[in-house]
Amino acid sequence: MSKKYHARSLMDFLGELSTEAVCEQYLMQMRWPDGMPCLQCGSKEFYPRLKHRRAYKCKACGFFNRPTAGTIFHKTLTSLHQWFVALFLIANDKRGLSALTLSKHLGVSYQTAWAMLQRVRHAMAKRNDQYQLIGYVEMDEMYIGAPTEGKKRGRGTEQTPVLVAVSFVPGSDGKEYIGFAKLKTLTVVKATPIVNFAKRHVQKDTVIRTDGLSVYPPLERHGFVHDRNPVKKRKAHLVLPHVHTYISNLRSFVMGTHHGLDETHLQQYLDEFCYRFNRRRCEEEMFDRLLLACLEKEETGKYPILNTQCIIA
Ligand SMILES: [Zn+2]
Known part of the structure; x- marks a missing residue:
């Protein structure tokens, strides 16, 4: 192949990847x-x-090789063709495809569609983990979930805290341009998980801009340049404009697509949102990109295990 990724319309997809055999060859x-x-x-x-x-016998040693071995497609009764259609639909629905819609399109049970989506989100998360934010980053926390009694929101409630990090590039015109993002659910907003997150997902020496909350200054002791901006809460969007734009888009995704999220699987939804956002400039190539992410070798037992009873052909 001269080019790794291809832009593809629905008509291209239907014409090109139309049978199980063609999908396997493409894979x-x-x-x-x-x-x-x-x-x-x-x-x-x-x-x-x-x-x-789904196996090819080696002429030299007789070993049966399975093209899907070690990927999220392995050991599922779902056909590759169904998987490919699912990936195309997921890749091209930027609002986030629901399990119900996917099950209707594929003619599979809700449970199968849900399990497929979980595997794809897992592949997205793995791909997200391969990259670190670099240069300039804004970091803040947001809260997702139903507010506790009295409608109090944010810090100090039982909603799930989510750490949001968004990189940006200062342009020569004096403006700043938003780059890539990372999202992580936290059990508690404290310095240790925030530092651990930064060590894993942000390159050393990166300038991290935050508000004045006391959990952020320890970043300075771990190789980051901390740009602290104490502000009154209502003005936070002025000192952290990129992260707040991002949070506002994420809220629309959460409320619009999933009508509020099942908090048990919140991180997986965030992984999907993040994956899409970071590839927003190459939407037409998303099918190939997603397929490659799904083809990454899994360590045995690492991916979400499907209940085979849920799988119908
Ligand atoms: Zn062999």
Whole structure:
């Protein structure tokens, strides 16, 4: 392939990836552009594919190689074609596709669609984790979930705190341009989890702009440049404009698409939102990008386990 990612319309997709066999060939080409190597001996010579197994027998050592081995597609009864259609729909619905809608489009049960979405979000999260924010970052916390009695919101309530970090680039015109984002649910807003988050997701020496909350200054002791801006709460959007724009978009996603989120799986929804946001300039290539993310090798047992009873072909 001359280009890793391809822009593709729905009509292109339906014409190009129309059968199980074509999807499998496409998957193999994406995963191994230079040809699939035998997992056992490295040879690239195989007998023709077995009829009812997603497997190719190696001509050199006889090992049965499965193109989906180690990916989120492995050991599911869902066909690759259904997976591909699901990925296309997920890739192209930036409001976030619900399990109910996906189940109707694919003709599978709600549980199957939900489990598929969870696996895809897991792949998105893994891809998110491969990148660190760099340069200039704004960091703040937001709260998601039903407010506690008395309608009190924010710090000090039982809503789930979410740490939001958004990078930005100062332009030569004096303006600042928003870059990439990271989101992490916290059990508690304290210095330790915030520092741990920064160490994992933000490069050292990055300038981190925050408000005046006392949990942020320890960042300075861990290799970050802390830009502290004490403000009255109502003015926070003025000193942290990028993170607040981002939070406002996230709130629309949470309320609009999912009508408030199931907090048990909040991090997965955030992972999806983050993944989409960070690729907002290459939406047409999202199918290929998502497919590649889903093809990343999983450590055994690391991905969400599907209940096979939920899976229908
Ligand atoms: Zn072999």
